[in-house]
Amino acid sequence: MTADAPSASAVKAAAPAVRGQRARTATGYLRYGAGKVGGAAVSLLAVLATGFFLFRLIPGDPVKTMTGGRPISAEQLAAYREEFGLDLPLWQQFTDYCGKALTGDLGTSYQFRAPVVDKISEALPNTLLLTGTAFVLYTLLGIVLGTRSAWRHGGLGDRLNTGLALTLYSIPSFWLGLLLIIVFSVGVGPVPGLFPTGGMESGGEEGFAYVLDVAHHLILPVVTLVAVEYGQTLLVARSALLDEMGSDYLTTARAKGLRDDLVRRRHAVPNALLPTVTLVFVNLGRTVAGVILVETVFSWPGLGGLFYQALSVPDLPLVQGLFLFFAAAVIVMNTLADLVYPLLDPRVGR
């Protein structure tokens, strides 16, 4: 694949070998994939166990904590104890809880008096819209700026880029969100408010107008999330490309007479992308934190906003359910990235 124009005979001679290699790669990939999926299953079980024991760390009677200290009668107490299975031995509680969680029963939210799963599935599309848009934008922005920075490393552009990225990275996302609301929604001095202060829709819109309305609400949260998250991608992409900078294949590409721009885009960046992609997914956990804060600040009706509502009560079944969901989602996304990775980079997963 690496030679530019192999002769026809060479291709013919190489063909069986290539096929044999492909077959080996396929079993290798299966083994690699099975390993990753198995690891993910163990991780998910660990999340389940953490969810169970974490919410039994609570000092005192869990029922009393769940009711938020409100006075309840002895019968109610007994009913709750039976409902939550607190009269059973611990191991049996654990197996019950696992069985329920695996069949999609995460308990009942105390504050909304609705199944936790229903609340999550209601809020999920909104979060996916916000996070997905931001994720695509900050990954692209980070990679583009990071690779440009590394290509001219040490230059003014590089210093400005990394400086800005580090500064934005040090800013609390919720604070940036609040400031953006003040400047662009409430308005400062002569500047009028351009964007809504929060929420996802104004209500009463239909069809295309509705889409525009949601997009209008989406801009500020997405800008906040992109601003605080792109720095990480930028730094990773930058150092990944810096690692490639001295490579011989780049000298070869230049010696062939390729333009500098082509050497960067076609030769250097693809190799630097691979470690960047892995780290973008490993850092998803951090993004979850950003999403929670941004949704809270902008009253976005997603999972993060729900998490904040659950915290302030505290509505423990909902906190627990969301904890399980966030952790499981991040693990699943990472496993998917692991599974796609060997397809991008044939050196992995042999």
Added chain:
Amino acid sequence: MTTEAKAGAAGPRALAWQRRRRSAVRFWQQYRTHRAGLVGLAGLALFALLALTAPLTVGTDVSSVTGAPGRPMESPSAEFPLGTDRFGRDLLGLLVWGSRVSLLVGLLAAALSVAIGTTVGVTAGHFKGAYATVLMRITDWFLVMPTLVLAIALATVLPRSLGTVVLAIGVTSWPTTARLVRAQTLAVESRPYIERAKALGGGHWHVMSRHVLPNVMPLVLAQTTLMISSSVLAEATLAFLGVSDPTVLSWGGLLQDAREAGAVSSGNWWYLVPPGIAIAVVALAFTLCGRAVESVLNPRLGVGR
């Protein structure tokens, strides 16, 4: 030549100290060439001074609600340079006072996190086999987990106090340190002098504490500086979400107060801007220092000056 001979006569301990002092001087000389690192260091010194002298400059009763000197939500004036909060307290005083909790929690949480990370990293690098495998699987699990969610969950179920916040941040943020320290431990343990130490009868504890630990310490120092930065941010986040101790005043708590008091919708920017800038400046200063230390120790990293 003569100095070394003299030191040799003074005993191996004095020699070791002399070597350490020399390497510290060399470290400082290289650190000095990083302008961003110096700026960060100056920022830190300033904030440390502010936090330590706060009882003298703003007084200990600045956060008392009952004796508030001004009217609620005043805009900045000569008397209150940053305005007043929703109880009429002086915001400048609160900002200075809040630095104490923010920095304290940041330092303690970073110390806890780095201590866990170093222990896990050194032991996982030293004892190979099943123990290391299991430990690194746990580390990877924590690395991928949304740690803020875990920290919040922990802070929700435990009693609300600063200790809880320190614990919640510390026990969720150690995996990066563990990975780095383990890699460094593996590199150190492959060197011949470790083999020599083992051949001379050095046990696990001796090798880890006398040979591996001093060699990973510089890395740990850089990592601690970076961890403080993220711990300060994490503390602000937890306080803003209201899972910290509500009776203690910190920068994150100030921001939560501001939001609850409606400073956002009424456009009272002076209530919101200073605490956020303080958080960002402290976090940035620690990050700059950490990156400068990192690039002194490992010039290959290509960190810009």
